[in-house]
Amino acid sequence: MKRKFIEEHIFRVLMYLSVAIVLFFVLNVVVSVFKRGIPVLTWEMITSLPGGGFYIGKEGGFLNAIVGSLYIVGASTLLGLVFSIPVVFYLNVYLGQDSKLGYIARLAFDVLFGIPSIVYGAFGFTVMIFFGLRASLLGGIIVVALLIIPILIRSMDEVAKTFPKDILEATYSLGATRIETIGVVMRQIAPAIATATLLSIGRAIGDAAGVMFTAGFSDSIPTSLSQQTATLPLSVFFQLSAPQIEVQNRAYAAAVVLTVIVLILSIGGRFITSRFARNKV
Amino acid sequence: MQTLRFRLLKDRLTGRLMLVFTMLSLLLVVGMCVGLYIKSAPILHEHSLGELLSASSWKPLKNQFGFFPFIMGTLWVTGIAVLIALPVSLLMAIYLMEYAHSRVRRYVYPLLDILAGIPSVIYGVWGTLVIVPFIATHIAPRFAHGPSSGYTVLASGVVLSVMILPLLVSLFIELFANVSDELRESSMALGATPWQTTKFVVLRKTIAGIVASVVLAISRALGETVAVLMVCGNLPQAPRSLLDACYPIPALIANNYGEMLSQPLYEAALMFAAFILFFVVLVFNLGSRMMLRRMSKTA
Numbered sequence: 001m002k003r004k005f006i007e008e009h010i011f012r013v014l015m016y017l018s019v020a021i022v023l024f025f026v027l028n029v030v031v032s033v034f035k036r037g038i039p040v041l042t043w044e045m046i047t048s049l050p051g052g053g054f055y056i057g058k059e060g061g062f063l064n065a066i067v068g069s070l071y072i073v074g075a076s077t078l079l080g081l082v083f084s085i086p087v088v089f090y091l092n093v094y095l096g097q098d099s100k101l102g103y104i105a106r107l108a109f110d111v112l113f114g115i116p117s118i119v120y121g122a123f124g125f126t127v128m129i130f131f132g133l134r135a136s137l138l139g140g141i142i143v144v145a146l147l148i149i150p151i152l153i154r155s156m157d158e159v160a161k162t163f164p165k166d167i168l169e170a171t172y173s174l175g176a177t178r179i180e181t182i183g184v185v186m187r188q189i190a191p192a193i194a195t196a197t198l199l200s201i202g203r204a205i206g207d208a209a210g211v212m213f214t215a216g217f218s219d220s221i222p223t224s225l226s227q228q229t230a231t232l233p234l235s236v237f238f239q240l241s242a243p244q245i246e247v248q249n250r251a252y253a254a255a256v257v258l259t260v261i262v263l264i265l266s267i268g269g270r271f272i273t274s275r276f277a278r279n280k281v
Numbered sequence: 282m283q284t285l286r287f288r289l290l291k292d293r294l295t296g297r298l299m300l301v302f303t304m305l306s307l308l309l310v311v312g313m314c315v316g317l318y319i320k321s322a323p324i325l326h327e328h329s330l331g332e333l334l335s336a337s338s339w340k341p342l343k344n345q346f347g348f349f350p351f352i353m354g355t356l357w358v359t360g361i362a363v364l365i366a367l368p369v370s371l372l373m374a375i376y377l378m379e380y381a382h383s384r385v386r387r388y389v390y391p392l393l394d395i396l397a398g399i400p401s402v403i404y405g406v407w408g409t410l411v412i413v414p415f416i417a418t419h420i421a422p423r424f425a426h427g428p429s430s431g432y433t434v435l436a437s438g439v440v441l442s443v444m445i446l447p448l449l450v451s452l453f454i455e456l457f458a459n460v461s462d463e464l465r466e467s468s469m470a471l472g473a474t475p476w477q478t479t480k481f482v483v484l485r486k487t488i489a490g491i492v493a494s495v496v497l498a499i500s501r502a503l504g505e506t507v508a509v510l511m512v513c514g515n516l517p518q519a520p521r522s523l524l525d526a527c528y529p530i531p532a533l534i535a536n537n538y539g540e541m542l543s544q545p546l547y548e549a550a551l552m553f554a555a556f557i558l559f560f561v562v563l564v565f566n567l568g569s570r571m572m573l574r575r576m577s578k579t580a
Contacts, residue, residue: 012380115562270394
């Protein structure tokens with residue numbers, strides 16, 4: 001056989017192998033977390049707050065962390081959307097295709113997207129100290145919002161960039177001003193907004209390094225923005241480092257809850273991109 | 282009906298407001314840079330930059346801040362991660378774009394989504410459940426001299442490599458998609474096999490983009506905190522082999538944020554660590570993103 005065909009075969013095998021490796025890793029991560037966590041997961045853990053002696057293995061659950069995570073994720077996503085939708089609109093409707101500012105701004109969001117969450121956390125922490133604030137729900141919300149804004153903007157902009165300019169021109173010709181085209185534009189990029197939102201919720205709920213500094217940790221559900229709050233990833237992290245097996249079990253159970261949430265989000269994201277693209281021209 | 286003048290005013294005002302939002306994000310990059318620098322200035326006054334980076338003794342209470350072990354830890358872990366992830370992701374991307382049927386792609390993409398969406402802490406849990414025990418019972422007894430807990434450079438590298446895989450694959454896929462089919466077809470028409478076409482046409486055309494993607498993945502790996510923190514062993518020493526414990530920079534920041542307020546220089550030292558991280562990631566990101574932009578425009 002010719003050398004080139006042998007080479008072809010070798011690389012084909014290597015490719016199958018690498019695909020197999022990746023599939024193995026995906027399954028291995030999910031299955032091993034489930035296998036360890038599901039047997040020890042109880043309803044009580046999801047629905048109750050940490051009781052007395054929680055960290056030496058006594059009764060209680062991690063409802064504080066679930067609710068804390070939901071507060072942070074909900075508020076920061078809302079904040080992120082309020083900030084990022086106007087930016088995407090501005091970049092794509094107000095600025096032209098080859099605007100210098102557009103280029104620089106997009107580059108900045110790429111860079112912000114790449115900055116590790118621990119740096120956001122450290123930076124957020126110093127800013128909070130500067131203003132005399134302590135770790136709190138509000139601090140966590142703001143840092144997570146900063147973290148997800150680049151994700152929101154980048155993934156919405158990706159779609160908005162392909163938005164046909166004819167539609168804009170058609171609305172202009174009917175006498176609309178630039179801001180008045182927002183209804184048309186929004187309808188076109190609606191699926192992108194939905195996927196971007198799910199993507200950033202996934203990122204926000206899984207982030208630990210950013211909230212570690214800024215949101216702190218607490219055993220109760222916060223009742224005001226200035227209180228510290230627990231989050232799911234940190235609850236996994238802290239409980240796993242405890243020596244007692246009962247506490248570690250709860251960490252694995254919390255890991256299952258977190259994984260399930262993230263899986264639902266990522267499958268939902270795919271579903272939305274494939275189904276809700278109907279309004280698209 | 283609103284008057285035209287009012288509508289135009291509204292148009293301009295909202296435009297201004299949105300411009301402010303956009304500028305704020307630019308300011309955030311600059312603000313982070315300046316803020317972290319100011320915060321780390323005290324330690325730069327006390328010790329020279331070269332001394333901080335090359336000294337290996339980390340005893341904050343005795344005023345010794347050597348970052349060398351942490352920098353080496355970061356480099357080792359990142360190096361291993363890229364070494365594992367690069368060939369796997371490159372071959373996988375080639376398979377998906379050059380060989381596989383689009384139906385295969387439809388089934389594989391969601392799996393990559395899942396891999397990309399799994400939070401850092403879950404990877405850490407997975408590492409402690411699977412990778413660390415595997416290294417402790419199977420790999421370390423065979424290669425290490427003493428007993429190993431499994432919390433090693435190797436464990437961190439493997440966990441990190443799985444975390445950067447989806448990023449690399451998606452960047453490569455985008456690059457390959459930009460290579461025009463005509464080039465592939467002309468190569469095939471000359472009698473090249475699909476692999477030869479990949480090697481001589483697709484890879485050659487995208488090599489700059491591949492380098493940029495790897496740089497981007499490196500910068501992602503550099504900042505990864507919680508997963509690595511959970512499997513790296515957290516010993517402030519420069520690792521000498523794959524089976525040594527290590528202590529990368531993000532883990533250093535995360536582990537000590539509580540104590541640092543007790544001593545001003547300690548805080549400055551940790552902020553300096555954050556500043557190093559920020560600066561390296563900033564430079565890497567700027568370079569590789571500009572390169573990738575240029576690639577997608579000319580292709």
